[in-house]
Amino acid sequence: MKPGYKKVKRMTAFMRINHWVVAICMVAAVVTGLYIGHPYYQTLIAEPAVDKYVMAWNRWVHLMAAIIFDVSSIIIAYLYFFSRFEKPILKILPTPKNVVEFFMVFLNLITFNRVKKFDSSHADSFNTVYFLIFHLLLAWMLFSGLQLYVHGLESGHSSIGDWWPAVLHLATDWTVPFTGGTYMDVRYWHHMSMYFIIVWVMFHIYYQVWRTIYWQEGDIAIVFGGSKFVKKD
Amino acid sequence: MDRRDALAKMFSAKGVRVNTNRGEAYYEKLRETMEKRLNELRQTPAATKMDIHKALDAEGLSRRDFMKWASAITAMLMLPASFTPLVAEAAELMNRVPVIWIELQDCAGNSEAILRSDSPTIDELILETIDLEFNETLMAAAGHQAEAHLDEAMETFKGKYICVVEGSVPIGAGKEWCTIGAKAETFEEHLLRVAGNSAAVVAVGTCATFGGVPAASPNPTGAVGVQDIVKGKPIINIPACPANPANITGTIIHFVLTGQIPELDHLNRPKFAFGYRIHDNCERRAHFDAGEFVEEWGDEGAQNNWCLYKMGCKGPMTFNNCSIVRYNSGTNWPIGAGHGCIGCSEPQFWDKYAYERPMADANIKAPTGGVEKSVDEFGLGLLTAAGVGIAIHAAVSVAAGKKDEE
Numbered sequence: 001m002k003p004g005y006k007k008v009k010r011m012t013a014f015m016r017i018n019h020w021v022v023a024i025c026m027v028a029a030v031v032t033g034l035y036i037g038h039p040y041y042q043t044l045i046a047e048p049a050v051d052k053y054v055m056a057w058n059r060w061v062h063l064m065a066a067i068i069f070d071v072s073s074i075i076i077a078y079l080y081f082f083s084r085f086e087k088p089i090l091k092i093l094p095t096p097k098n099v100v101e102f103f104m105v106f107l108n109l110i111t112f113n114r115v116k117k118f119d120s121s122h123a124d125s126f127n128t129v130y131f132l133i134f135h136l137l138l139a140w141m142l143f144s145g146l147q148l149y150v151h152g153l154e155s156g157h158s159s160i161g162d163w164w165p166a167v168l169h170l171a172t173d174w175t176v177p178f179t180g181g182t183y184m185d186v187r188y189w190h191h192m193s194m195y196f197i198i199v200w201v202m203f204h205i206y207y208q209v210w211r212t213i214y215w216q217e218g219d220i221a222i223v224f225g226g227s228k229f230v231k232k233d
Numbered sequence: 234m235d236r237r238d239a240l241a242k243m244f245s246a247k248g249v250r251v252n253t254n255r256g257e258a259y260y261e262k263l264r265e266t267m268e269k270r271l272n273e274l275r276q277t278p279a280a281t282k283m284d285i286h287k288a289l290d291a292e293g294l295s296r297r298d299f300m301k302w303a304s305a306i307t308a309m310l311m312l313p314a315s316f317t318p319l320v321a322e323a324a325e326l327m328n329r330v331p332v333i334w335i336e337l338q339d340c341a342g343n344s345e346a347i348l349r350s351d352s353p354t355i356d357e358l359i360l361e362t363i364d365l366e367f368n369e370t371l372m373a374a375a376g377h378q379a380e381a382h383l384d385e386a387m388e389t390f391k392g393k394y395i396c397v398v399e400g401s402v403p404i405g406a407g408k409e410w411c412t413i414g415a416k417a418e419t420f421e422e423h424l425l426r427v428a429g430n431s432a433a434v435v436a437v438g439t440c441a442t443f444g445g446v447p448a449a450s451p452n453p454t455g456a457v458g459v460q461d462i463v464k465g466k467p468i469i470n471i472p473a474c475p476a477n478p479a480n481i482t483g484t485i486i487h488f489v490l491t492g493q494i495p496e497l498d499h500l501n502r503p504k505f506a507f508g509y510r511i512h513d514n515c516e517r518r519a520h521f522d523a524g525e526f527v528e529e530w531g532d533e534g535a536q537n538n539w540c541l542y543k544m545g546c547k548g549p550m551t552f553n554n555c556s557i558v559r560y561n562s563g564t565n566w567p568i569g570a571g572h573g574c575i576g577c578s579e580p581q582f583w584d585k586y587a588y589e590r591p592m593a594d595a596n597i598k599a600p601t602g603g604v605e606k607s608v609d610e611f612g613l614g615l616l617t618a619a620g621v622g623i624a625i626h627a628a629v630s631v632a633a634g635k636k637d638e639e
Contacts, residue, residue, distance in 0.1 A: 034593075037591065037592060038543070038609075039542070039543055039591075042528075043523065052523045052524055052525070053523055054524025055521055055522050055523065056522040056524075058524075109626075112626075112629055112633055112635065113630070113634050113635050113636070113637065114633075114635045151510055151549070152510065154508060154509060154513065154552070173499075181580055181581065182550075182580050182581050182585050182586075184550055184576070184579070184581075184585040184586055184592065187550065187592050188585075188592065188608060191592065191593060191608050191612075192608050192611070192612065194612070195608075195611070195612030195615050195616060198616060199616060199619040202616070202619050203623060206623045206626075210626075210627070213636065214630065214634055214635070214636050216636060216637045217637075
């Protein structure tokens with residue numbers, strides 16, 4: 001470590017593993033989801049159908065990525081309130097302190113780091129709210145996706161029991177009237193929300209790299225090593 | 234149903250599952266109910282001279298054909314096989330159930346589908362033997378005579394007749410374009426009057442159930458379905474364009490048998506008919522899983538009966554029993570004939586299902602309203618905008634930004 005700097009822990013090992021699992025699932029879900037929405041490559045016509053199973057594998061990967069996402073989301077939702085490391089909820093509540101910090105970090109971004117009037121060593125309100133947007137988008141994908149999934153379980157049975165489709169109906173049927181009243185609307189918004197998530201990811205990556213370059217505190221290392229480095233006062 | 238009602242129903246939506254094994258006691262009780270009901274019906278005088286056996290004889294169909302049909306309907310209604318004689322008896326008593334069939338804003342396609350086949354199926358013959366008291370398309374009477382007959386039928390069978398409705402109800406600015414009779418009754422008034430005295434209302438076809446084609450954007454007449462107008466009556470929706478005669482017969486037989494309406498899903502459709510997704514019983518499903526798609530009409534895939542998903546088939550989003558029951562006595566159905574499903578039994582199908590492209594390529598109104606864009610075009614626009622914004626921020630950061638000193 002450079003003299004004059006101190007190490008600040010920002011992400012636990014679990015948070016980092018979760019981040020990369022989610023990142024991989026995201027790529028997998030987008031790649032396979034685009035295929036499901038509009039199959040964009042041809043399968044080899046000469047192969048017998050039984051050997052291809054292309055759509056089925058795409059759906060398998062998509063649904064596997066989704067269920068990993070779902071489990072991760074439940075854990076993250078829990079950590080929002082009960083994390084023993086940092087409770088994100090404390091940074092989201094619109095307290096005067098958080099509001100000021102939110103706008104100061106935003107000001108820092110739009111003044112290209114010419115104004116920096118906040119403590120950048122800990123998680124800030126701006127980034128936490130930004131993550132909240134992501135988690136809400138993800139929750140939306142979870143509910144709308146499970147609604148689309150349960151359409152295939154119309155028998156009311158599933159390999160793990162009848163409770164599963166029943167729970168899915170209870171938890172996700174509201175997405176139909178919410179999006180406009182038809183199953184097609186749910187699909188439409190599930191597909192549309194993917195683009196919002198990609199936009200979110202684009203800015204997220206850009207912003208973390210930008211912070212690393214302009215703040216000179218090694219922010220990009222947080223997601224790998226769990227720590228960043230800030231000047232000792 | 235407006236959005237507010239729909240949201241209120243948020244957690245009340247039912248699954249489509251029909252429990253087909255409810256135990257001995259349940260079916261015993263059901264049998265008693267049905268026998269009692271059929272006895273009552275037998276006491277009442279037959280309203281028409283036509284009965285099913287005459288109709289069968291005229292078409293050269295044997296009793297064996299009839300019993301085969303009865304067991305198929307028993308299975309469709311998800312009753313145990315031992316109920317077959319009861320179903321056959323109900324079919325024989327169909328001429329004691331008064332039906333008033335009214336037509337509103339539609340093409341009469343549902344009537345046509347039932348009536349115009351050259352070799353009528355038993356489903357269609359059953360509908361010929363029902364005590365049809367009023368039907369604009371079929372009856373000989375016209376003008377005041379027809380009006381008088383309607384009034385008389387409604388009075389005679391008050392609270393007992395089934396009101397079958399075909400066609401949507403205009404309630405918007407254009408409602409005065411559609412009137413019936415010398416008193417210029419609007420369709421809405423006509424429907425409310427006839428439905429008011431009925432035992433149950435059966436909305437047949439997608440226009441009557443969800444507004445259908447007349448309700449397609451921009452919906453010039455403000456067309457809605459029957460369930461949006463008629464309140465406080467049991468309503469059964471049998472959508473599809475046209476509704477499958479098998480499903481209409483099944484529903485009416487169920488009513489004859491039990492005096493009650495069948496188990497319905499959240500869109501008031503009988504679960505025995507709309508509890509299946511087209512996609513899951515489709516004969517081309519294996520090609521979907523294999524990723525073998527028709528890419529354009531008449532190509533190699535089309536000749537090999539491959540999956541029509543990329544030609545815009547909406548089987549994966551549509552609940553109906555077409556892929557099992559098919560049309561015209563199981564002769565064929567749209568996907569069997571090489572065209573994808575257009576989702577005709579779902580609400581708002583003309584705007585949201587019937588475009589012949591996969592969903593991702595569909596031109597649907599963007600959230601801003603106005604401009605029609607496909608989801609992917611909109612999404613790429615969004616990504617471009619975000620990319621440009623990021624590029625500008627990055628460029629200005631490089632030019633004018635201030636790096637913290639190390």
